[in-house]
Amino acid sequence: MFTINDLSAALIQRRRAMEIINATPDGKKLTHPAAHAPRIFADTATIDEIRPLKEAGIINGVTTNPTLLKKAGAKSWNEAKEILTAILKLMHPLPVSLELTKTEPDEMVKQAEELRALGPENSIIKVATGGYQALETPCDPFTGLKVLHKLWERDIKTNATLIFNSTQAFWAANAGATYVSPFMGRLADYMYKNDQPELPPGNSLYSIIDHKNAKGDQFVSNTEYVASGGARKDAGVRLVREIMAIFANYDIHSEVIAASVRNPVQLTEVLLAGADILTVPADVLGTVSEHPLSDKGMVSFDTDAKVFST
Ligand code: E4P
Numbered sequence: 001m002f003t004i005n006d007l008s009a010a011l012i013q014r015r016r017a018m019e020i021i022n023a024t025p026d027g028k029k030l031t032h033p034a035a036h037a038p039r040i041f042a043d044t045a046t047i048d049e050i051r052p053l054k055e056a057g058i059i060n061g062v063t064t065n066p067t068l069l070k071k072a073g074a075k076s077w078n079e080a081k082e083i084l085t086a087i088l089k090l091m092h093p094l095p096v097s098l099e100l101t102k103t104e105p106d107e108m109v110k111q112a113e114e115l116r117a118l119g120p121e122n123s124i125i126k127v128a129t130g131g132y133q134a135l136e137t138p139c140d141p142f143t144g145l146k147v148l149h150k151l152w153e154r155d156i157k158t159n160a161t162l163i164f165n166s167t168q169a170f171w172a173a174n175a176g177a178t179y180v181s182p183f184m185g186r187l188a189d190y191m192y193k194n195d196q197p198e199l200p201p202g203n204s205l206y207s208i209i210d211h212k213n214a215k216g217d218q219f220v221s222n223t224e225y226v227a228s229g230g231a232r233k234d235a236g237v238r239l240v241r242e243i244m245a246i247f248a249n250y251d252i253h254s255e256v257i258a259a260s261v262r263n264p265v266q267l268t269e270v271l272l273a274g275a276d277i278l279t280v281p282a283d284v285l286g287t288v289s290e291h292p293l294s295d296k297g298m299v300s301f302d303t304d305a306k307v308f309s310t
Helices: 009-017 047-055 066-071 077-091 105-118 144-153 166-175 184-194 233-251 264-272 292-309
Strands: 039-043 061-063 096-099 123-128 158-163 179-182 255-258 277-280
Touching: 039 047, 039 264, 047 077, 061 077, 061 277, 061 292, 066 077, 077 096, 077 105, 096 158, 105 123, 144 158, 144 166, 158 166, 166 179, 166 233, 179 233, 184 233, 184 264, 233 255, 233 264, 233 292, 255 264, 264 277
Parallel strands: 039 061, 039 277, 061 096, 096 123, 123 158, 158 179, 179 255, 255 277
Antiparallel strands: none
């Protein structure tokens, strides 16, 4: 079961060194109480979902991906770019992540320049950290890391995506990624549905039983977490916690985006884990201030307040 641990001193120190999210304007007496709050991004490419969240002042950025663009109605690369341009304009100067669709390093760098030109001040280029060997025409497994590094050399901000273990996050940061995105919800979904608790240690938090690496070896490794009976459904938040600890210990400033969030409970868990940023689908964001007891309380206050209207 997920337990509440104190944030380490290193993590708190790291947080204080990060950019202030809620600045207090000069001359204002009441300082903002959440200057170092984590940022909230909307995980959607649908402009009608983004606009009200932006106007309500509850998002500090947007993350998109090809699936979200398709869902938003894009049927061609040009249509995708039109949608992305509109989001970049609406969100300016707040960051918007735009994902590469090319998979060959030189073409990826070229496409990154093309996407950056859509919004030079707030575009963040999303690069898949791994997974290239799984494509129809398999690529060099280091493709993602190489491209992250090349973009860092060109002063292009990046978001390393499709991260499912803490070493991927470390390598991406080491390559120069500005942000790293552990997909905590997908990992938790996968573990919840597919992990096999009856297997002996070696059935790790992150191993996928039927998956083999390029040499044909099975990806089986162990972690203290599972060996000591850690709950598999909590794997997502555990991943975020591991990355936060590693980054704090080594003074790594790549910001950690808890991604693929499924529900408000996971939001609470990654806040407790100390994530820098939470990227959240609009429907989940829509529920964060809801609670049945809030509804009940509101109705009773509203009823009692009627006496004051006469
Ligand atoms: C992150 O940047 C991704 O867009 C996103 O969180 C993916 O989440 P999913 O698992 O809901 O597709």
